[in-house]
Amino acid sequence: xxxxxxxxxxxxxxxxxxxxxxxxSHVQIPRAGSVPRPPVDVDPREIRDLAYSIIRVLNRxxxxxxxxxxxxxxxxxxxxxxxxxxxxAFDARMQNAQRQGKTSFYMQHMGEEAVSCxxxxxxxxxxxxxxxxRQAGLLIAGGYPMVEMMNQIFSNEADPLKGRQLPIMxxxxxxxFFSISGNLATxxxxxxxxxxxxxxxxxxxxxxxWIGDGSTAESDFHAxxxxxxxxxxxxVLNIVNNQWAISTFQGIARxxxxxxxxxxxxxxxxxxxxxxxxxxAVHAVAKWAVERARRNLGPTLIEHVTYRVxxxxxxxxxxxxxxxxxxxxxxxxxxxxxxxxxxxxxxxxSDERHTQAEAEIMDEVVAAQREAEKHGTLHSGGxxxxxxxxxxxxxxxxxHLRRQRQKAGV
Amino acid sequence: xxxMTMIEAIRSxxxxxxxxxxxxxxxxxxxxxxxxxxxxxQGLQQKYGVTRCFDAPINEAGIVGTAIGMAAYxxxxxxxxxxxxxxxxxxxxxxxxxxRIRYRSNGQFTCPIxxxxxxGGGIFGGQTHSQSPEAxxxxxxxxxxxxxxxxxxxxGLLIAAIEDPDPVIFLEPKRLYNGPFDGHHDRPxxxxxxxxxxxxxxxxxxxxxxxxxxxxxxxxxxxxxYGTMVHVAEAAAGESGVDAExxxxxxxxxxxxxxxxxxxxxxRRCVVVHEATLTSGYGAELVSLVQEECFWHLEAPVxxxxxxxxxxxxxxxxxxxxxxxxxxxxxIATMEA
Ligand SMILES: Cc1ncc(C[n+]2csc(CCOP(=O)(O)OP(=O)(O)O)c2C)c(N)n1
Ligand SMILES: [Mg+2]
Numbered sequence: 224x225x226x227x228x229x230x231x232x233x234x235x236x237x238x239x240x241x242x243x244x245x246x247x248s249h250v251q252i253p254r255a256g257s258v259p260r261p262p263v264d265v266d267p268r269e270i271r272d273l274a275y276s277i278i279r280v281l282n283r284x285x286x287x288x289x290x291x292x293x294x295x296x297x298x299x300x301x302x303x304x305x306x307x308x309x310x311x312a313f314d315a316r317m318q319n320a321q322r323q324g325k326t327s328f329y330m331q332h333m334g335e336e337a338v339s340c341x342x343x344x345x346x347x348x349x350x351x352x353x354x355x356x357r358q359a360g361l362l363i364a365g366g367y368p369m370v371e372m373m374n375q376i377f378s379n380e381a382d383p384l385k386g387r388q389l390p391i392m393x394x395x396x397x398x399x400f401f402s403i404s405g406n407l408a409t410x411x412x413x414x415x416x417x418x419x420x421x422x423x424x425x426x427x428x429x430x431x432x433w434i435g436d437g438s439t440a441e442s443d444f445h446a447x448x449x450x451x452x453x454x455x456x457x458x459v460l461n462i463v464n465n466q467w468a469i470s471t472f473q474g475i476a477r478x479x480x481x482x483x484x485x486x487x488x489x490x491x492x493x494x495x496x497x498x499x500x501x502x503x504a505v506h507a508v509a510k511w512a513v514e515r516a517r518r519n520l521g522p523t524l525i526e527h528v529t530y531r532v533x534x535x536x537x538x539x540x541x542x543x544x545x546x547x548x549x550x551x552x553x554x555x556x557x558x559x560x561x562x563x564x565x566x567x568x569x570x571x572x573s574d575e576r577h578t579q580a581e582a583e584i585m586d587e588v589v590a591a592q593r594e595a596e597k598h599g600t601l602h603s604g605g606x607x608x609x610x611x612x613x614x615x616x617x618x619x620x621x622x623h624l625r626r627q628r629q630k631a632g633v
Numbered sequence: 634x635x636x637m638t639m640i641e642a643i644r645s646x647x648x649x650x651x652x653x654x655x656x657x658x659x660x661x662x663x664x665x666x667x668x669x670x671x672x673x674x675q676g677l678q679q680k681y682g683v684t685r686c687f688d689a690p691i692n693e694a695g696i697v698g699t700a701i702g703m704a705a706y707x708x709x710x711x712x713x714x715x716x717x718x719x720x721x722x723x724x725x726x727x728x729x730x731x732x733r734i735r736y737r738s739n740g741q742f743t744c745p746i747x748x749x750x751x752x753g754g755g756i757f758g759g760q761t762h763s764q765s766p767e768a769x770x771x772x773x774x775x776x777x778x779x780x781x782x783x784x785x786x787x788x789g790l791l792i793a794a795i796e797d798p799d800p801v802i803f804l805e806p807k808r809l810y811n812g813p814f815d816g817h818h819d820r821p822x823x824x825x826x827x828x829x830x831x832x833x834x835x836x837x838x839x840x841x842x843x844x845x846x847x848x849x850x851x852x853x854x855x856x857x858x859y860g861t862m863v864h865v866a867e868a869a870a871g872e873s874g875v876d877a878e879x880x881x882x883x884x885x886x887x888x889x890x891x892x893x894x895x896x897x898x899x900x901r902r903c904v905v906v907h908e909a910t911l912t913s914g915y916g917a918e919l920v921s922l923v924q925e926e927c928f929w930h931l932e933a934p935v936x937x938x939x940x941x942x943x944x945x946x947x948x949x950x951x952x953x954x955x956x957x958x959x960x961x962x963x964x965i966a967t968m969e970a
Contacts, residue, residue: 232684234665234684234688236683327757382948386946387759387760387947387949388760389758389760405759405760405762406721406761407691408691437690440690440695441691441692441722442692442722443722468662469662469663469667470663470670470688471662471667471691475690476690476691543667601757607949609949612943612949612952612953613943623912627911633952
C-alpha cells in the first residue's frame, strides 16, 4: 500500500477578480414561471427542490408568468415602483450628503430595492421586522417619513435616536422596524424570540428576520434556525444574498452547501429561493411565507438572490476586489427597470410617466432633505445635546452616571 | 530604518513573522485577497499563498475557535477581528478556552495565538466601531493584553506576541493607524512619517511584552496610560504647564509594576487615563496597584480620566472622548490637591 497523499486545505475563490471578464455562467437561472407554487401547508419534505431553484415571475419580455404571478393589482405595482424609485433617489442624495460631509457614513441599496420594498407589502400593521442596515425599503414602503430618516442620518437636533447611533441604524417600533445593531446576525435570533412571544401570548402578529449572505456564517443564524424549527415560530427568515460581504464573495459563507436556502432543510424548515430583483416574485414568496407563519404553520426560510451593485458602504471601494463591470453582467437585471417594463407592458405605465415620476420623487426627496437640514447636519447647525448622551442608558439614571454628568457640566 | 504608518508596521510584523516561520498563519474577515478593511494584511496572501493568509466566514467564534485548534496542532495563528466591537461572539472561545488550555491540560496543549483587533474611537464610528474592551481581557487569567501607541512599538510588540507561547489579545488603536492623534480633532494630524516613532526597523525585532516606557519624562505627576491616550496625555502635559511624566504601559497584562512604582514614588502624584468606560475599567486596577505600592509616597488622591459610563455615542463623540482638556484639568487638580 502506498502512503496517503498529503492533505490539502481548500480555500474557495471567486470565479473572477479585478481585470478579469465578469462571468455569471455558473449561476443557474430557471425560466420565469417554471417553478411550481405549492399550497402553504405543504409538507416541507416535498418542496426541498425549491431551495435549489429560483422563483421568478417577470420574464424577459416584462410579462408576469406562472403560478406565482397575480398577487398585486396595477395600483399596488405602481406604488411598488414608486417605493423602489424613492429608495434609489434617497440613496443617491444621502450618498452625496456623506461626500459633502453632512454625515459620517452611509450604506446604499442599489440593485436590492425590490427585496425590502416588496416584502414590506406582504406584512400587516403590527408585524415586526428585525432588519439589517440594508432594508430601508421596509421603512420607505411602510410610510415612515423620509425626514425622520434623514434626521437620524444627520445626527441633528431632531434625530429620533438623539445622535447616539451610527447613520442609517434606524429604529421605529411604530413602523415595525426593530433597532438596528452594528453587530451582524444578532437580530436573526431575536426575530425568532419575538415570534415565539407572539405565539406564547396567543397574538396574531408575526416577525420577519433579515440577514446578509456573509452573516449567515454567524452562530446566531444557526441558533435562529434551531429555535424557529423547534418551536415552529411564526417567523419569516430572510437571507439577502447580494453575492458579496464587503470584499468576501458568497462562497466563503456558503461553503459546500449548494445554496444558502438549503441551510434550512436540515432543520426541516421550508426553504425557497427567489429572484430578488423581481418585485412580483419577492412579493409572492413573501406572501406565501407570511401566510404560513400567520396560520401556525411555522417558519419559512427565504433566500433573496440579488446583487450589491454599489460599494459596501461609503468606506469601501469594490474595484479593489471585483471587476468594475461585474454588476452589468449580473443576469437578474435591475429591479426598477424590470418592474417599469412590466407596467408598460400591461399598459399601466409609460416612459413619460416614468420620467415625470422620477422628477417628482427627486423633488420629494430634496424637499425632505431641505426640511431635515433645517435641524442641522453632523457638523453644523442643531445637534443633540451632550445631556442626551447620558440619558437612556437605564430607565432611571443611577447615581454614578449622574455624578459623571454633573462633572461634565451638562 | 524605514518610515511606516502603524498599518504598515503591523503588516510588516506579520510579513516578517510569516517569512521566518511557516507555522504562522493569518486569517480573518476580508483579510485574504483584499488585505483587511484597514489593509493591515495587504499583500500577504499574494506573498504566502491562500493557505497561509485567507478570508474567514463572518463568525468570530469560528475564527478564534479554529485558531485555537490550529495552535493545538502546532501552528501559530495570528487572526484579525474586524473591530474590537465584534469580538464578543468569540469571547467564550477566548475566555473559557484559549486562556485556560495550558493550565487545564498541564501544558500538554498550549495556545500560542494572537487575536488582533482595531480598538477605540475618534472616527465617528458610533457604538459598534469605537469600543475599548481591554478590561474584559485583562480580567481573565491566562491572557496577555497589548495596546501599542505607535508604529515602532506596534511592530515590535506584534512580533513578540506572535512568538509568545501564550494567547495574546492585541488591540490596535485605529485612530492612531495613520498618525499620532492627540485628541485635538479640529486640527490636522501630523502623519507618522514626521514622528520619530514612525521610524521602524525593516527586519525582525521585538519589543518585549510586559515592559512600559517613559514617553515624556517629568517630575510633577505620573500619567499612567496606553494607546491613543499616550498622545493625548502628552498634549495635555504641554498645554497645562504641568510637568507630567507620561508612562506608556504598552502591555496591560503582564504589567510593568516596576516602571509604575518608580515613577509614582518619584513624582508622588498620579493620574490614570484611558478611553474605555470608567467603572471597572483597567484604570481601577492601576489605581489599586499604586495605592498598594506607593500609598506612603502619595501627596494627592490618584485621579482617573476615562470614557463616561455610556455606550460610545455617534454625534457626541467629542463630548465623550476624554480629550486633552479633561486630562489637563485632572493634572491641574491633582497638583492643587
Ligand atoms: C459581528 C460582526 N462582525 C463583523 C462585522 C463587520 N461587517 C460589517 S458588514 C460586514 C459584511 C456583511 O456582509 P453580508 O452579511 O453579506 O451583508 P451585506 O453587507 O452584503 O448586505 C462585515 C464583515 C460586524 N458588523 N459585526
Ligand atoms: Mg452580502
